[in-house]
Amino acid sequence: MINNRPARVLFIDLEQKVIAVEQREDLNGWLGGVGIATCLFKENLLPEEDASHPGQPIVLAIGPMSTIYPLVTKAVAMFRSPLTGELGESYAGLRLAMSMRFAGYDAIVIKGQADAPVYLTVTPRQVQFNDARGLWGLSIEESGHILRKLSPGSGHRSTLRIGRAGEKQVAFACVVVDTYRHFGRLGLGAVFGSKNLKALVIHGDLDIPIVNSAKYNRFYEKIYRQTVETDIMEKYHGLGTTGNVEPLNALGALPVRNLQASSYPEAVNLSGETFARETLIRKLSCSGCPIGCIHIGLYRRQFALGHEHEYESVAVAYDHELVYALGTMLGLTDHRHVYALIEKVEQLGLDAISAGVALAWATEAQEQALIGRQELQVNLSFGRMAPYLTALDNIVSQPTAFYQALARGTWFAAEQYGGSQFACTLGRNEVAGYHTGYANIIGQAFGARHSHLDNAGYAIDQELQNKTPAATPEEIVEKIVREEELRNTLNCLIICLFARKIYQLPVVAEALSTLGLCWTEEELFRLGQKIYREKMALKKAMGFRPEEIIIPARFLETSAMQKRLSPEFLESLRRRMVEKLAAL
Numbered sequence: 001m002i003n004n005r006p007a008r009v010l011f012i013d014l015e016q017k018v019i020a021v022e023q024r025e026d027l028n029g030w031l032g033g034v035g036i037a038t039c040l041f042k043e044n045l046l047p048e049e050d051a052s053h054p055g056q057p058i059v060l061a062i063g064p065m066s067t068i069y070p071l072v073t074k075a076v077a078m079f080r081s082p083l084t085g086e087l088g089e090s091y092a093g094l095r096l097a098m099s100m101r102f103a104g105y106d107a108i109v110i111k112g113q114a115d116a117p118v119y120l121t122v123t124p125r126q127v128q129f130n131d132a133r134g135l136w137g138l139s140i141e142e143s144g145h146i147l148r149k150l151s152p153g154s155g156h157r158s159t160l161r162i163g164r165a166g167e168k169q170v171a172f173a174c175v176v177v178d179t180y181r182h183f184g185r186l187g188l189g190a191v192f193g194s195k196n197l198k199a200l201v202i203h204g205d206l207d208i209p210i211v212n213s214a215k216y217n218r219f220y221e222k223i224y225r226q227t228v229e230t231d232i233m234e235k236y237h238g239l240g241t242t243g244n245v246e247p248l249n250a251l252g253a254l255p256v257r258n259l260q261a262s263s264y265p266e267a268v269n270l271s272g273e274t275f276a277r278e279t280l281i282r283k284l285s286c287s288g289c290p291i292g293c294i295h296i297g298l299y300r301r302q303f304a305l306g307h308e309h310e311y312e313s314v315a316v317a318y319d320h321e322l323v324y325a326l327g328t329m330l331g332l333t334d335h336r337h338v339y340a341l342i343e344k345v346e347q348l349g350l351d352a353i354s355a356g357v358a359l360a361w362a363t364e365a366q367e368q369a370l371i372g373r374q375e376l377q378v379n380l381s382f383g384r385m386a387p388y389l390t391a392l393d394n395i396v397s398q399p400t401a402f403y404q405a406l407a408r409g410t411w412f413a414a415e416q417y418g419g420s421q422f423a424c425t426l427g428r429n430e431v432a433g434y435h436t437g438y439a440n441i442i443g444q445a446f447g448a449r450h451s452h453l454d455n456a457g458y459a460i461d462q463e464l465q466n467k468t469p470a471a472t473p474e475e476i477v478e479k480i481v482r483e484e485e486l487r488n489t490l491n492c493l494i495i496c497l498f499a500r501k502i503y504q505l506p507v508v509a510e511a512l513s514t515l516g517l518c519w520t521e522e523e524l525f526r527l528g529q530k531i532y533r534e535k536m537a538l539k540k541a542m543g544f545r546p547e548e549i550i551i552p553a554r555f556l557e558t559s560a561m562q563k564r565l566s567p568e569f570l571e572s573l574r575r576r577m578v579e580k581l582a583a584l
Helices: 025-030 033-044 096-103 138-149 187-193 211-231 240-251 267-268 272-278 321-324 335-348 352-367 384-395 401-406 410-417 438-446 455-465 473-490 505-513 522-542 568-581
Strands: 007-013 018-024 058-061 075-080 087-092 107-111 120-122 125-130 156-161 175-177 181-183 199-206 280-284 292-301 311-318
Touching: 007 455, 018 025, 025 033, 025 211, 033 075, 033 107, 033 522, 058 272, 075 096, 075 187, 087 187, 087 522, 096 156, 096 199, 096 352, 096 473, 138 156, 138 199, 138 522, 175 187, 175 267, 199 352, 211 505, 240 272, 240 292, 240 321, 267 335, 272 280, 272 292, 272 335, 272 522, 292 335, 311 321, 311 335, 321 335, 321 352, 335 352, 352 384, 352 455, 384 401, 401 410, 438 455, 438 568, 455 473, 473 505, 473 522, 473 568, 505 522, 522 568
Parallel strands: 007 107, 120 199
Antiparallel strands: 007 018, 058 075, 058 107, 075 087, 087 181, 120 125, 156 175, 156 199, 175 181, 280 292, 292 311
16 A cells, blocks of 8 residues: 555455455555454454354455565464454465565455365466365475476465365464465464365565655665664574573573473573574575574484484474474473474474464373373373374374364363363463463453464563562553554554564654655554454454453463462452453
């Protein structure tokens, strides 16, 4: 929507195999990204139907600054989540935003169910409905290799696809974007699978002129210099987010063995320093980003069991959340074992956080004899990698009733088999890799998509850790809500949240002005507030009841940053958040 042109939206009907393109001037007030995605999702949602209903929409959107400014690199997906039953919202980088930009679409809405597996090829001039029966059942790597051969062409190309987890509609299946990036969390892969949609390939080859190029160039240079010549982004280029492992461990804020502990000595073996020293081979960037925060390590895997010397080397991306969920949460002590689980999750097309937390809960449930060997078909044990590989395959193949339940999410399996008190879920979503305290718990429990990225409650906990006098429930709730509102503004654009300290609202307003878009700082923040309220109304329409949120006991049993949490204070926070949402 550069220079206030109408948003261009592509509508795709998989059942009828028809498309439509609409020029939507009415969407300009939503700016872009999560703003127009929320509006389009609301228009097309069937609130009385579940996530797998053919009529439910998938909405993909980019923002007005996507790939035009540094670090504005991502696309958003909105859908009804098969994991929580409510709002699904996910973000992915690499080439997708750029490909959508140069294909000429601000948003894509996909509805319907194909009568047989298909993959779509989207260009500025047409949409092709292609037979994907030969791709069904293939791994992420195999299908990606074939799709790149089947979809040659000039311009910028992005390839989205699901693995067997999505085909089997595992509730936490993801969509892999290009290589190493994902629409993770909340089960977009299962929604693709329910529509018989194996993949989406987008080619963009348009020329997108910028009218006031001199003004744009000057401001681009200013942001670029701040990005590469200051230390604001150095953390992400250096060790990447795995640099969090040792500091969180030292703080006593690193979930270990299904959050039975919040630190352990072996964390040093899974630190960013260890990964970098032992196996790092390259760093990648999303299109339009100069940082290089995607860290790629070399993993040697045995490909012919029973033959001692049959090994091959594969490149595997790692970050903090993967190391937490498939490492510390499972009590592993060797970073090479974490690679094995990351690579398995990647090829199956599972969300790494949900998969790791599910396995951690299942391990403890087996230890407590809630699940038998016959149901599990393997003996899970914290610190032992090989059984987890088998269990990941079983989540997808679902050979027993237990794995059928676990494929619906940790919260669902815990309800069926017991052990909900130690299920590390908040709002039915498996938690991220922080155990910092009250704001982290409340932020994930009540956030729009139950994610640590909604409001960074873990950062609020650290900010308030030594505050005197201690923060009140009202103060904590206000910080959580304000941060979520602000992030909705940034996600209209869609700025990589690693760069949120660079893209303060005055900077955003000036950057937009170079593209002919006039927004004040106050107007931008009010838009974030509006989107937050729209999301909460959508969640309510899909059945979300804040007063019914339950915090599992495990979050109180294990110390957070060296302190035991108070049940009374947490309950007062919970009540205050319920009141806040009711007042909206």
